[in-house]
Amino acid sequence: MGMPAAADAQPDFGRLIHALSHHLRRRSPVSEGGGELTHMQRHILFYILMESLNREIYQKDVEEEFHIRRSTATGMLQLMEKSGFITRESVPQDARLKKIVPTKKAGRFRTQVQANIARMEQKLADGIPSQDLDTCREVLLHMLGNLTQNERRTDNEQGGNDE
Template structure:
């Protein structure tokens, strides 16, 4: 959704989410079947297919954004700014721990 002003291809999704081609292919096929995306040919290279969101997908995105905002509002109800700040700091530390562990795992796996 955030990249509508530029061309997006399957390889971009593979790189962004660090997943295999077969995984992305399956997801895109499902999204296409549900009417969320279209794959359009590129003039310069017939093998490339540009991925474009449909109006249905854009509408769904707006609905999801509103639902997330509502859930966030409910979840944070009654919490002070200081409590929210501490919570976010703790989450960042937990995220860093998980990322560090994942890197260690990847390094060990590669050996």
């Protein structure tokens, strides 16, 4: 049995990306936060921990960085706040606006989260030439842009933006 003709080959990017995501979630250590945090929450916490060293972080920053809807970000951040990893503090210029501040509890996990993410990134890249990784990154960013643009267009057509 030979390889399928090029015309018969169907891209299965979504399935492959889903499978990678599934493996990342399964293999990600749950020790950070004593199992209190999901895979996505660990990534968000790491983002908050690192970015808050240089600037104030707001929910909108999390939404944009992780390409998630407001309702999704709200739910995750509320759980992280309830678990004691972050607090939300009013800012003087606008009492409605709340900056996200990592707690001391979260700070204790900074090194561990950073090491686990670096280890997983290394496993993902193992045996792949850097040029191929660069191409992969460019293609994935382009695909993400395609989906983001399509989602915005769909939201605009439906008159909703999840607010």
